Amino acid sequence: MGSESLHAPRERLSRRTLTIHHAIVSIMEELEAVDWYRQRADDCEDEELREILLHNMREEIEHAAMALEWLRRYDADVDEQFRTYLFTDGKPIMAVEEGAEHEEAPEDVGLDADATKPPSPAPSGRRKTIGSLKGKKG
Ligand SMILES: [Fe+2]
Incomplete structure (x- = not known):
């Protein structure tokens, strides 16, 4: 069983599109986990567990960042947009x-x-x- 989030017949998608799809779905899952951990930490009344949840949230941010960097290196359009918009503080x-x-x-x-x-x-x-x-x- 593959991804259930394809929007076209799998046999019509290129290997490259499927590879990018895997990365995008993974990034979505990592960011969703970040959101879940942050919400649970907000709602947690035990201080030690809250710290663990926030630690786990940061781990998920790391995972998302690693996959985003992979996607940037793999896809020139992503690279171009990241080079334009990221780290433009100020x-x-x-x-x-x-x-x-x-x-x-x-x-x-x-x-x-x-x-x-x-x-x-x-x-x-x-x-x-x-x-x-x-x-x-x-
Ligand atoms: Fe993760």
Whole structure:
């Protein structure tokens, strides 16, 4: 029995899509566990058990971070977004988004010819987004 969260017939999905699916489902489970542990810790009246629950919550955050890093390394689109938005402390996130939209180089816009192969990483500082396609003049 595989994942029950596929949204297309399994035989029509590429190995790459299934691999990414496994990572995404795992990340979802780790983050759900983080949420559960935090809620249980809030609701726990025993101080020692609360500390254990919070410790376990932090372990789940570590697991989520490891899987997110794997996904970033595996998928160039994830890598591009993480490089744009993560660790941008001190700058409003929407300002980061506005800046990224204006950095777009027109030659980067387009779909990969073979979606079953990993996309090659975009050159740094260049982005391709659906949002930027909307405002593009032909
Ligand atoms: Fe975990």
